[in-house]
Amino acid sequence: DVKVTQSSRYLVKRTGEKVFLECVQDMDHENMFWYRQDPGLGLRLIYFSYDVKMKEKGDIPEGYSVSREKKERFSLILESASTNQTSMYLCASGLPPDLSYEQYFGPGTRLTVT
Amino acid sequence: KNQVEQSPQSLIILEGKNCTLQCNYTVSPFSNLRWYKQDTGRGPVSLTIMTFSENTKSNGRYTATLDADTKQSSLHITASQLSDSASYICVVSGNFGNEKLTFGTGTRLTIIP
Numbered sequence A: 001d002v003k004v005t006q007s008s009r010y011l012v013k014r015t016g017e018k019v020f021l022e023c024v025q026d027m028d029h030e031n032m033f034w035y036r037q038d039p040g041l042g043l044r045l046i047y048f049s050y051d052v053k054m055k056e057k058g059d060i061p062e063g064y065s066v067s068r069e070k071k072e073r074f075s076l077i078l079e080s081a082s083t084n085q086t087s088m089y090l091c092a093s094g095l096p097p098d099l100s101y102e103q104y105f106g107p108g109t110r111l112t113v114t
Numbered sequence B: 001k002n003q004v005e006q007s008p009q010s011l012i013i014l015e016g017k018n019c020t021l022q023c024n025y026t027v028s029p030f031s032n033l034r035w036y037k038q039d040t041g042r043g044p045v046s047l048t049i050m051t052f053s054e055n056t057k058s059n060g061r062y063t064a065t066l067d068a069d070t071k072q073s074s075l076h077i078t079a080s081q082l083s084d085s086a087s088y089i090c091v092v093s094g095n096f097g098n099e100k101l102t103f104g105t106g107t108r109l110t111i112i113p
Helices: none
Strands: A004-007 A008-015 A020-027 A031-038 A042-049 A065-069 A071-078 A087-094 A109-113 B004-007 B010-014 B021-023 B034-039 B045-051 B055-057 B062-067 B074-079 B086-093 B100-103 B107-112
Touching: A004 A087, A004 B100, A008 A020, A020 A031, A020 A087, A020 A109, A031 A065, A031 A071, A042 A065, A042 A071, A042 B074, A042 B100, A071 A087, B004 B086, B010 B021, B021 B034, B021 B086, B034 B062, B045 B055, B045 B062, B045 B074, B074 B086
Parallel strands: A008 A109, B010 B107
Antiparallel strands: A004 A020, A020 A071, A031 A042, A031 A087, A065 A071, A087 A109, B004 B021, B021 B074, B034 B045, B034 B086, B055 B062, B062 B074, B086 B100, B086 B107
């Protein structure tokens, strides 16, 4: 069974704090993704990575950065949290698309910035 | 602009009944269409993935259909169970990879005993 875990289910941070969200997958997947999910908007891609040390901007990268030092771990960083970054954050992993279209999602981190 | 529209936004049905959820999309080019189930407070879980050449795919009591000509898909749930209560999200891929996915906003399904 593929397992994607996220470091926290719920997180409350203050405006201006630096926030780290961690994601770990145990299936040796090359591809990893960070999304945010807001009511009425669907999932939106923040950043993705196809390999260690590689990162690509998604549709809404502003205010975020990422780090992928090891294949199994993909971190999302909010350099200076703001209230409009209050959201559900979902991590996903998958194989290269020539092998499989499947994406496996983690349980999500609900972040509240006050 | 690539869009995925789902209907209805929410649906309440009695346990044991069937239901059908709709998905219309304007994504182009088209690679594949997926249906996900998302329980409250959880990440989405894949139900089916269909490419251009597939028009029906089943996963247990879930059957998805795809009409690539009219750009419509449906998800049919047979003999609903309380555990089917969840949001169902339609996702369309515009290219070969997973970085160009367009997500619908989901249909919230509630099964009542």
